[in-house]
Amino acid sequence: MSTAAPAIKDHRALRFLTAGSVDDGKSTLIGRLLYDSRAILADQLDTLEKKAAGQPIDLSLLTDGLEAEREQGITIDVAYRYFATKQRKFIIADAPGHEQYTRNMVTAAAGSDAAVVLVDITKLDTSAKPVPLLPQTRRHALLAHLLRVPSIVFAVNKLDAAADPAHAFKAVSESLTAFAKQAGIAVAGIIPVSALRGDNVTQPLDADWYDGPSLLQLLESLPALQERKDGDLLIPVQYVSREGEGTGNQPRTLYGRVAHGRVKPGDEVQIFPSGQTAIVAEVRLASEVVDVVEAGRSAGVVLDRQLDVSRGDWIATPKTVHETNRFSATLAWLDTEPAQVGRKYWVRHGNRWVQARIASIESRLDIHSLEATEAHQLAVNEIGHVIVETQQALPVESYESNRVGGSLIIVDPASNRTSGALLVKGAA
Incomplete structure (x- = not known):
């Protein structure tokens, strides 16, 4: 059956993480995305095929790179992978599911545009009303929500192992919807998948009980995070540089990533915690002098006068920051x-x-x-x-x-x- 894909409105690279409980199939899902989108190098694929020795390739090995991860069969650290389709580029963070490594999941979520929370259907009692969700599924979804990840997607995995996938998916979807509503989570989608077999990951599912998009189609349509570019300026100072050290007359450049607003020459700014004010004389982007730098990009700011500014200080629009x-x-x-x-x-x-x-x-x-x-x-x-x-x-x-x-x-x-x-x- 044919499935209509969501309209693609944002072509910027999408940063997303996979989350969920241990053994829910996060690494395998990412491996499937990389494999089906042909983002695996020939030598990597050759190595995997040799290890498989005629058996199906273990796609989780594409992200579980640490020796301890391969020995234990779990993800420990966050692994980042990159791939692209004709529609969009992606940066994936494979977050660990074990409770012991929740801090790693938080690190990955803090800079993500979307979170794909996997739900292993084989671990759930789909005959119960409502279906009880795993604690780590709830925890990871809540953390992603608290960390303001804009789009949260639930991927109901391992449907190939369900005797009645239509009933199982419907029951789990109802439970996820009820949980999300109670938690105030706006869900971008609930998608049935089989990461191992590749069902509904990159290609739409051919089933009469599901007429939604594949996981990849949904990811291609999600918006990337947009920091606030209008309004007040805020920059945390990360580094202070003086080009031409030793001349004594060179102005210092204050480097930092613009948190919100935009900075341009002529702007009046205030330094915190000192409270002193100055005028922006010059703005640099990657060592080049530019007219403006907006939120989400790193800027080098040169002031019209020498002030005592160091790493850890803040540059802001005057009288907008309250300590x-x-x-x-x-x-x-x-x-x-x-x-x-x-x-x-x-x-x-x-x-x-x-x-x-x-x-x-x-x-x-x-x-x-x-x-x-x-x-x-x-x-x-x-x-x-x-x-x-x-x-x-x-x-x-x-x-x-x-x-x-x-x-x-x-x-x-x-x-x-x-x-x-x-x-x-x-x-x-």
Whole structure:
């Protein structure tokens, strides 16, 4: 049967991650996309065929590159792969499904345009009403939603192993739809696939019970993330450079990725935390002098006068940034050592490191009921609402309005482990 593909409105490269529980088929799905789109090098394919020794190729080996991953048969680190179709280019992040490596999934989600959450139908009781979803399926979908991944797709995998795929897909789809509605997740699509066999991955499914697009057709139609280009300027300073070192007269160039707005010569800007103002004398893009640099691109800013600016400072439109040392946030805790009230941590906001403490844990999110429950600490992989106090005031924004100004990471000062991700709600 023929299936109409969604209209393609955005031709920019799409960054997407695959998520879901262990052994749901994430690596195999990516391998299938690469294989069917002919994005595998000849020597890679030859190696896989030799290892298969006449058996079907193990497509998961295309992304599971670490020796430990091959030995254990699981994904540990995030693997990035690239491929293109006639319609679009793609950057894929294969995120691990094991709870132990949830922090890696968060890292991949933070910069993604879309998330494909796999659902292994063989692990679910499709006769139940509603079908109970796996905790990691719910957790990864919630994290992608909290991290403002614009498009979330559920791929119901391994339908080739279902006795009645039509009934199984319908039952799981109803459960996913109900969960998404309760969580406030706008789902871009629920797609039936068999990553192992290739059903409905790159080519539409020939079945009388499904008339939607293939996974690839849907991905080709999804929008890429668009940072806010109009309005106020915000740039976290990452690097300060002085070309012609030693002359004493060369102006310094302040480099950073534009979080929102645009910067051009003649703009008045304010530096935080000093509060001093200056006029932009010159803007550079990849060492070339340009007229303007917009959000999402890295800019080099030269000011009309020398100011004390260093890595970790912020460049912004005057009087638009409000600093605070106490704010409320959603905390995704990723460390085996629980998050504790009163304990001191390091937090990174933009490119600045400051000391902070969790002033209070207001609630914990129950991923099964999606209700806020009372909590005094947060265990590994738990999500909660907290109040944070920092040693120095920071120009934080709501994460809902800006992912750069509204996000922080927490690091344990004793172990140097990345312990959590903070998504700012507002000043407390």
